Amino acid sequence: MRKISLLIFSAFILFHLVFNPVAFCATGQVVLKEIQNRYEKTNDFEANFIQEYIGKVMKQPNRGEGKVYFKKRGMMRWDYTVPNQKFLSDGHTLWYYQPEEKQVLISDVSIYLKEKTPLAFLAGEGNLSRDFKLLNLNESVSQKEDNYVIELAPEEPLATLSKLTLTVDKKTYTILQADVFDGLGNVTRTRFIDIKTNVGLSSSFFQFTIPPGTDVIKMQEASAPASGGKGRNIK
Secondary structure (H helix, E strand, O other), rough: OOOOOOOOEOOOOOOOOOOOOOOOOOOHHHHHHHHHHHHHHEEEEEEEEEEEEEEEOOOOOEEEEEEEEEEOOOOOEEEEEEOOEEEEEEEOOOEEEHHHHHHEEEEEEEHHOOOOOOOHHHHHOHHHHEEEEEEEEOOOOOOOOOOEEEEEEEOOEEEOOEEEEEEEOOOOOEEEEEEEOOOOOEEEEEEEEEEOOOOOOHHHHHHOOOOOOOOOEEEEEEHOOOOOOOOOOOO
């Protein structure tokens, strides 16, 4: 399995709520600051998600969907309905559970948070302005949406992340979509729907109890599970 990369969303990419819209001619740095402000004032959130992995060679995308939860201090939980799997972190340990294969992969969350990936931002441990450089800022052309589309690249080269594109609501600075590009040109696209913030999620909600009869595989840094959405069917 490939090393974890996000968002989310996959990765990566969602702690919000400051209502302070900027002018039509807003710069990319102003938008980045507003996004960061929102996420720093949000303790937790939940949302439905739709996720696609679009390979550069394989044009038919793999699709996943379900519900995701985040809480500051590195906690997250992805409950997939398609495919049937779970991905959780309590801020210390990552669990990637595949019930149909009766196995769970376990690794240390600090490996990924220290890499300054979208995962770190989503988990409340990153900073967009510090960890990424601005490539471009556009405004959506759709009459149904009023969004910014901001393109970023990591300040430090990462094999799993060459570019990050965020679709952001202009009024609330909520991240609606995160497109994570790897070094080969593959894209993991995560769309967040029905977002709710500061819902009071408990830390125990991000714990995972391994079911009896489940094979436990402890992963090393070089072979940790893909996540924030890429599972058995989303490679």
